[in-house]
Amino acid sequence: MHWDVIYRNIDYFLIGPFPKAKLPALALLVIVAVMLFLALRWLKEVIHDTHLSVVETKPTPMQRIVLYLGTPLLLTGLWFLVLEPMYPEPLFDTCWDAIDNFDRLGGITMSIILAALGIFGAFWVGLVVGLMRQSKRRIFKYPSMAYIEVIRGVPLIMLIFWFFFLAPMLLGQAMPKFWTTLVAFIIFTSAYIAEIVRAGIQSLPSGQTEAARGTGLSGIQSMMFVILPQALRNMIPSFVNQFVSLTKDTSLASIIGVNELFLSANQVNQRELTAPMEVFTTIAVMYFVICYVLTATSRRLERQMARYQARDR
Amino acid sequence: MPDKDSCATNPRTGDVIVEAQGLTKVFANGVKALDDFSLTVCQGEVVVVIGPSGSGKSTFLRCLNGLEEIDAGRIVIDGVELNHSKKNRRAIRTEVGMVFQSFNLFPHMTVLGNINLAQELVRGKTRGDATDTTMALLDKVGMAERADSYPAQLSGGQQQRVAIARALAMHPKVMLFDEATSALDPEVIGEVLGVMADLAREGMTMIVVTHEMGFAREAGDRVVFMEHGAMVEQGPVEPFFDAPAHERTQTFLQQIV
Ligand SMILES: Nc1ncnc2c1ncn2[C@@H]1O[C@H](COP(=O)(O)OP(=O)(O)OP(=O)(O)O)[C@@H](O)[C@H]1O
Ligand SMILES: [Mg+2]
Numbered sequence: 327m328h329w330d331v332i333y334r335n336i337d338y339f340l341i342g343p344f345p346k347a348k349l350p351a352l353a354l355l356v357i358v359a360v361m362l363f364l365a366l367r368w369l370k371e372v373i374h375d376t377h378l379s380v381v382e383t384k385p386t387p388m389q390r391i392v393l394y395l396g397t398p399l400l401l402t403g404l405w406f407l408v409l410e411p412m413y414p415e416p417l418f419d420t421c422w423d424a425i426d427n428f429d430r431l432g433g434i435t436m437s438i439i440l441a442a443l444g445i446f447g448a449f450w451v452g453l454v455v456g457l458m459r460q461s462k463r464r465i466f467k468y469p470s471m472a473y474i475e476v477i478r479g480v481p482l483i484m485l486i487f488w489f490f491f492l493a494p495m496l497l498g499q500a501m502p503k504f505w506t507t508l509v510a511f512i513i514f515t516s517a518y519i520a521e522i523v524r525a526g527i528q529s530l531p532s533g534q535t536e537a538a539r540g541t542g543l544s545g546i547q548s549m550m551f552v553i554l555p556q557a558l559r560n561m562i563p564s565f566v567n568q569f570v571s572l573t574k575d576t577s578l579a580s581i582i583g584v585n586e587l588f589l590s591a592n593q594v595n596q597r598e599l600t601a602p603m604e605v606f607t608t609i610a611v612m613y614f615v616i617c618y619v620l621t622a623t624s625r626r627l628e629r630q631m632a633r634y635q636a637r638d639r
Numbered sequence: 640m641p642d643k644d645s646c647a648t649n650p651r652t653g654d655v656i657v658e659a660q661g662l663t664k665v666f667a668n669g670v671k672a673l674d675d676f677s678l679t680v681c682q683g684e685v686v687v688v689i690g691p692s693g694s695g696k697s698t699f700l701r702c703l704n705g706l707e708e709i710d711a712g713r714i715v716i717d718g719v720e721l722n723h724s725k726k727n728r729r730a731i732r733t734e735v736g737m738v739f740q741s742f743n744l745f746p747h748m749t750v751l752g753n754i755n756l757a758q759e760l761v762r763g764k765t766r767g768d769a770t771d772t773t774m775a776l777l778d779k780v781g782m783a784e785r786a787d788s789y790p791a792q793l794s795g796g797q798q799q800r801v802a803i804a805r806a807l808a809m810h811p812k813v814m815l816f817d818e819a820t821s822a823l824d825p826e827v828i829g830e831v832l833g834v835m836a837d838l839a840r841e842g843m844t845m846i847v848v849t850h851e852m853g854f855a856r857e858a859g860d861r862v863v864f865m866e867h868g869a870m871v872e873q874g875p876v877e878p879f880f881d882a883p884a885h886e887r888t889q890t891f892l893q894q895i896v
Binding site: 538 | 757806
């Protein structure tokens with residue numbers, strides 16, 4: 327047994343060939359992204375609050391203060407009080423440095439980034455395509471039907487290759503491999519998401535739409551406030567299935583040379599040559615852990631949202 | 640038959656508010672659910688619609704608030720014609736409250752949320768104003784202390800009372816009830832009928848499809864008997880039940896009593 331191979335290469339499994347000296351820059355980038363995300367969520371909450379009452383469970387005022395004021399404050403404090411003094415160079419340059427070295431990032435970090443962006447993109451594209459599929463208007467319905475049928479009829483690996491070779495033809499220059507695969511992932515998964523969305527909407531009793539329209543809500547309003555909130559909850563298990571698939575399928579990005587977990591592991595394996603079993607067992611466990619976190623989170627989400635179904639009539 | 644003049648001369652009622660003329664509805668499968676059906680309803684009047692299963696009662700109500708498109712005929716509600724104009728259609732849906740046999744409350748929202756929703760989205764009320772209206776209505780239907788419950792936590796009778804409050808929240812000019820008590824256990828039918836009778840007493844214009852003849856006698860002004868999508872007979876409650884003119888009406892009434 328050569329488990330020391332894993333131990334010696336653990337950093338490669340985690341971040342691939344990313345230069346270790348730039349790691350703090352990467353961390354900083356993550357912090358900036360989180361701050362941006364929180365700021366946006368806060369903004370959304372504010373808008374929501376003054377407008378509509380459709381969110382039923384609201385954070386308590388205390389939670390809200392902590393979450394939406396405290397967190398950004400804390401992060402800003404961290405930035406100016408801890409990070410700035412630690413860094414000789416200006417912080418924004420440091421962040422930029424991390425972006426500059428992005429194409430050298432690999433390992434499980436890259437796999438997670440690919441999966442997360444893929445899931446995010448596929449959800450929104452799939453939602454739009456699924457809603458278009460539901461529409462009575464032909465200009466929406468038929469293109470989305472064609473999209474779903476075509477995409478579901480081809481293997482993912484072919485889509486990856488296809489975009490890899492298509493992008494230079496369309497753009498006149500090579501697109502980074504990372505983006506090519508991400509586009510392929512989003513397009514591939516969104517077709518399945520669209521079908522889930524359609525089925526989820528159709529499975530709701532028609533009385534819901536009628537009650538909503540009957541009180542004067544517009545079609546869009548009844549979709550946004552009555553149909554989708556219910557349908558999306560019912561769709562969670564199917565979504566998670568799809569997202570778990572996608573997470574594992576990110577390993578296919580390795581065939582055009584995107585350095586993610588699978589490729590990183592392969593590189594380690596070829597460098598060491600003594601421990602293939604250990605190397606591939608390790609990444610198997612890593613993939614499993616990511617997928618398990620996904621399913622566990624979704625189960626929790628489902629339980630939270632199932633409150634209102636407490637008693638069925 | 641009531642028309643503009645009889646509406647005005649009847650001391651119990653006001654002007655004409657619902658005018659349905661020559662309604663015809665043919666479904667895609669060829670079923671003719673409405674066949675040249677006409678009905679005029681005066682303000683404050685309570686019209687009870689009865690008829691055998693499949694006679695087109697539900698279809699008539701659904702056409703009145705635009706949930707089904709009519710193939711021929713004319714519907715005018717409080718001076719607004721239900722036509723292809725989206726604006727009119729929405730205006731009518733807002734002015735006409737509908738209560739369904741299956742309640743159709745929104746299961747992901749509390750009672751409060753259910754009743755607030757359209758007030759805020761359609762009437763543009765602030766949450767506070769909407770909640771004030773909602774609580775007053777819940778009080779009226781005897782559900783004030785359940786404002787924070789989810790529909791699944793309520794009995795059928797309670798759900799239906801909430802559904803009535805939800806429809807009332809838009810301050811409708813006409814209320815449509817489609818077998819509002821048919822899905823309920825016998826012991827809770829009374830609480831829903833009680834709310835409906837209160838409404839009738841307050842002068843709400845109502846078109847009620849029901850099999851509850853007791854309610855019809857107590858709260859109704861006029862009874863309409865439908866069959867095969869057409870009107871067989873109509874008339875004021877007492878004479879209608881005591882001495883129906885039509886033979887078909889007689890046999891139907893014998894069956895259900
Ligand atoms: N969406 C539809 N598509 C096709 N046919 C329909 C549809 N809705 C109703 N029908 C038909 O139209 C006719 C009238 O139906 P409607 O529901 O209006 O009857 P009803 O008087 O309300 O009956 P019930 O007392 O059973 O509720 C029936 O023959 C029914 O089968
Ligand atoms: Mg019916």
